Amino acid sequence: MYLVGAGPGDPDLLTLRAINVLKKAGVIVYDRLANPEILAYAPEDAERIYVGKRPGQSSISQQQINRILISKANDGKIVVRLKGGDPFVFGRGGEECVALAGKKILFEIVPGISSALAAPAYAGIPLTHRNVARSFTVVTGYTKNEEDLFRNWEHIAHSDTLVILMGMKNLKKIINQLKLFGRTGDTPVAIVEKATSRHQRTVTGTLNNITEKAAYLSSPATIVIGELAEFANTLAWRTEPVNFGQESITELRQAISG
Ligand code: SAH
Numbered sequence: 001m002y003l004v005g006a007g008p009g010d011p012d013l014l015t016l017r018a019i020n021v022l023k024k025a026g027v028i029v030y031d032r033l034a035n036p037e038i039l040a041y042a043p044e045d046a047e048r049i050y051v052g053k054r055p056g057q058s059s060i061s062q063q064q065i066n067r068i069l070i071s072k073a074n075d076g077k078i079v080v081r082l083k084g085g086d087p088f089v090f091g092r093g094g095e096e097c098v099a100l101a102g103k104k105i106l107f108e109i110v111p112g113i114s115s116a117l118a119a120p121a122y123a124g125i126p127l128t129h130r131n132v133a134r135s136f137t138v139v140t141g142y143t144k145n146e147e148d149l150f151r152n153w154e155h156i157a158h159s160d161t162l163v164i165l166m167g168m169k170n171l172k173k174i175i176n177q178l179k180l181f182g183r184t185g186d187t188p189v190a191i192v193e194k195a196t197s198r199h200q201r202t203v204t205g206t207l208n209n210i211t212e213k214a215a216y217l218s219s220p221a222t223i224v225i226g227e228l229a230e231f232a233n234t235l236a237w238r239t240e241p242v243n244f245g246q247e248s249i250t251e252l253r254q255a256i257s258g
Pocket of ligand 1: 088
């Protein structure tokens with residue numbers, strides 16, 4: 001049984017290990033994938049089980065997912081559990097491992113490139129920089145119980161570079177909380193939507209104006225806050241992505257300048 005990180009979207013960012021494991025998969029259990037092409041690496045006759053959210057239907061519970069993994073592994077199948085980004089970064093991969101270990105099912109983790117790293121990279125934002133940022137923090141912008149959302153944020157708010165995943169719904173609240181904890185309104189912010197895909201867009205601003213400027217963005221998006229976020233204005237290297245047509249480049253340029 002393999003718990004495999006599928007990376008942030010672009011199939012080129014899969015690891016060799018992920019591809020090798022997918023090639024021998026008997027069963028693939030996956031959520032909504034940033035890029036369905038990734039499944040094409042698996043044998044045609046491999047069973048594909050979708051366990052993500054479906055519009056209008058209640059989503060499959062974590063317990064049900066665990067049961068599927070356990071029963072398929074017990075059937076002697078090579079099971080690949082595919083997860084976006086890295087399986088141990090907000091992917092509930094740990095919970096699945098606990099369930100497998102509880103049933104004495106052997107597993108291997110294949111790390112993936114997390115969007116926490118890929119989104120800033122693809123927007124031209126270094127996470128650390130000599131004399132500017134010596135650390136970065138990755139934090140969730142969403143919790144099931146709202147009262148947990150800003151736990152420990154008196155420290156988190158002052159990270160050199162703050163990377164927030166799942167933060168779009170609570171963007172306003174997050175900005176307010178950062179200001180309450182003393183981050184100034186002119187702190188640079190960049191939001192990278194659909195990073196590494198051909199629809200990637202970046203919006204830059206400050207704590208004061210980002211909510212307004214990013215109003216049209218949707219998920220999945222990664223929020224980067226701190227002095228280095230400003231680099232997205234100068235180091236946005238992805239204006240001529242190798243595999244994309246002229247049309248999307250123009251679109252991308254407009255999105256960035258708008
Ligand atoms: N395990 C995943 C994260 C799961 S949480 C990983 O390591 O990347 C889901 C959140 O990841 C989204 O809400 C968004 O904040 C971020 N995300 C995932 N894919 C993204 C992408 N292509 N571009 C920007 N952010 C992305």
